[in-house]
Amino acid sequence: MQLKKYVSKNGHNIKNTFIDENEQIWRICTSGKACHQLKSIEDFSRTRGALGRSHSCKVCDTKRAQEQHKNNPQARWANDTIRRHRKRGHIVNIDAHELIAFAKTQEYCPIDDVKLNWEVGTKNGVAGLDSPTLDRINNETEYNMSQVWIICNGCNSSKGARTLHEWLLHSEAIVEKLRLYIPKRAEIEKFAFNELWKLCVENNK
Ligand SMILES: [Zn+2]
Ligand SMILES: [Zn+2]
Numbered sequence: 001m002q003l004k005k006y007v008s009k010n011g012h013n014i015k016n017t018f019i020d021e022n023e024q025i026w027r028i029c030t031s032g033k034a035c036h037q038l039k040s041i042e043d044f045s046r047t048r049g050a051l052g053r054s055h056s057c058k059v060c061d062t063k064r065a066q067e068q069h070k071n072n073p074q075a076r077w078a079n080d081t082i083r084r085h086r087k088r089g090h091i092v093n094i095d096a097h098e099l100i101a102f103a104k105t106q107e108y109c110p111i112d113d114v115k116l117n118w119e120v121g122t123k124n125g126v127a128g129l130d131s132p133t134l135d136r137i138n139n140e141t142e143y144n145m146s147q148v149w150i151i152c153n154g155c156n157s158s159k160g161a162r163t164l165h166e167w168l169l170h171s172e173a174i175v176e177k178l179r180l181y182i183p184k185r186a187e188i189e190k191f192a193f194n195e196l197w198k199l200c201v202e203n204n205k
């Protein structure tokens with residue numbers, strides 16, 4: 001392969017970029033902890049700047065993102081959360097830095113004190129009941145910092161689209177109904193729970 005320095009139409013040399021005899025463009029991966037390998041320009045992500053491609057290759061970009069995630073899972077969570085909500089068409093008036101700072105102060109779910117698992121979306125972490133989620137406290141139409149909190153996935157699934165008030169009433173109604181079958185808190189320990197659903201179904205008239 002014959003490589004020549006790549007010269008732009010304006011006569012500028014483009015750093016670490018070359019062209020071969022078949023007009024294919026190549027670049028040496030630089031910037032940050034780069035691999036310094038010569039790769040096809042296709043192996044660099046699209047970005048603004050020199051030839052519309054990054055100076056570090058996709059492999060190095062992925063490695064860097066993984067390292068950042070390992071050191072700062074709250075940042076990954078906050079960025080992902082904002083992106084995901086916007087993609088679904090929600091209006092999110094929240095700055096990522098603000099959300100990251102808040103997330104770092106939230107070790108437990110404020111509702112049921114479950115320890116939040118920030119390792120969501122990593123190789124080993126699958127979203128679970130203890131995954132942190134961003135919830136609109138009263139199901140407002142937009143996401144604003146003063147109207148959201150970070151609660152566990154379990155609480156958020158149970159709350160659904162309800163306001164905090166509606167959810168509390170709903171939960172209380174469940175407890176009140178089941179109290180018909182389990183009158184005392186202390187009896188929960190020894191209650192035959194495989195009988196509970198039968199009682200519910202039988203009395204459902
Ligand atoms: Zn590289
Ligand atoms: Zn919770």
